[in-house]
Amino acid sequence: MNRSAYALPVIVIAIAAALSSIFIVDEREKALVLQFGQIVQVKEEPGIGFKIPLIQEVVRYDDRILALDVDPLEVTPLDDRRLIVDAFARYRISNVERFRQAVGTGGEDAAARRLDSILRAETREVLGSVSSNDILSTDRAALMLRIRNAAIAEANALGLSVIDVRLKRTDLPAENLNATFARMIAEREREAEDERARGREAAQRIEAQADRTVVELVSDANREARVIQGEADAERNAIFAQAYGQDGEFFEFYRSLEAYGKAIGTGNARLVLSPDHEFFDYLRNENGTAAVDN
Structure with missing residues (x-):
């Protein structure tokens, strides 16, 4: 009886120790086994792993593609036209052992801050080597590729793999934006005034053509009217002459009346x-x- 009473706690402790020595890594993560802060095992494949209870611990890291929004930063291109750039990056932890050594206990948050600094520095360097027109154009894929390639080496030192870098938005600073809007308004007003001037010139040309056409039509109509009137008068005179010729004395009497x-x-x-x-x-x-x- 006493022997059974001692055996039960031992069995329970053995089961607990066996369970605590087992850990499971799923397909979305990677794990490190640490012993007194030192890496003793790397578990990158999903499945069951083992560790020494109480002495060793398991640290898990996300193996999925992560996103990082880079804080907006101001860059100065070659033409000294300041721009505000907003970018984001996609990355993943490619080497958990190197990652642990680089960021220590800071984990993914510390890595994101360091990667943010790397991307900001590379973005300034790459965009500072081109003109603002190149940055503002729709074809910016080459610039984004240059930023990504420049950040890859430094990110690898952190155990990170930079997959993609994208420029989400590129704007002028507020004071430059207002000046640009004012210049655009002035340009549009000048274009509108040019269009109005061309319209007035065309209207005057059309009006002059219409006046000339009116004069020509009236002149032709008057000439035709005079011709018709002359023909009518001639026909009338011919009728009168024929009528009066039949009786000369009556013609003289009628004219006298x-x-x-x-x-x-x-x-x-x-x-x-x-x-x-x-x-x-x-x-x-x-x-x-x-x-x-x-």
Whole structure:
């Protein structure tokens, strides 16, 4: 009975020790086995691992691709046009042993800070060697590749592998941005004024052409009207001549009546003429005296 009472705690302790000596690494991580702070085992493949209980400990690191947002930084290209650059990087822990030696107990946060410093320095160096137009252009893949390649060597010393570097946004500083906007507004206003000037010139040209066309049309219409009127007058005169030619005496009588109507038909007209003037031929009485007051 007493022997069984002592055996049970021993079994429990043995089971606990056996369980504490086993650790599992899944496919998303890598692990280091440390003994008094020193690396004694590297576990990079997923599966079961073993360690000495109480003496050794397991430190796990993420084996997935990690993302790092680089804080916005100011760069000065070759043309001294300052720019604010916002970038991000993707990386992973490629060598956990070197990573542990480089960052110590700081872990992934310390590595991210050191990688941020590396990327900021390389970004300034690469973007400072080109013009702002190259940076602001849509084809920036070559610049991003240069930054990545320059950061790879330094990142390898930390046990990190830089997979990609991207420039998310490239802006002008606020004071430069306002000046740029003002210059753009002035350029657009100048272009608009040029367009208005060209429009006014075209309008004047069209108006002058329209006025000339009007003058030509009116001139042609007047000439045609005079031709038609002349032809009509000629035809009228021909009709009158034909009609009057049939009776000459009636023609003279009719013309005299028209003359009388125009001369004494209205108003208080007075004619100072000799009574025997031929104008009164058709107004004389039978005795030869004029029938009007002379």
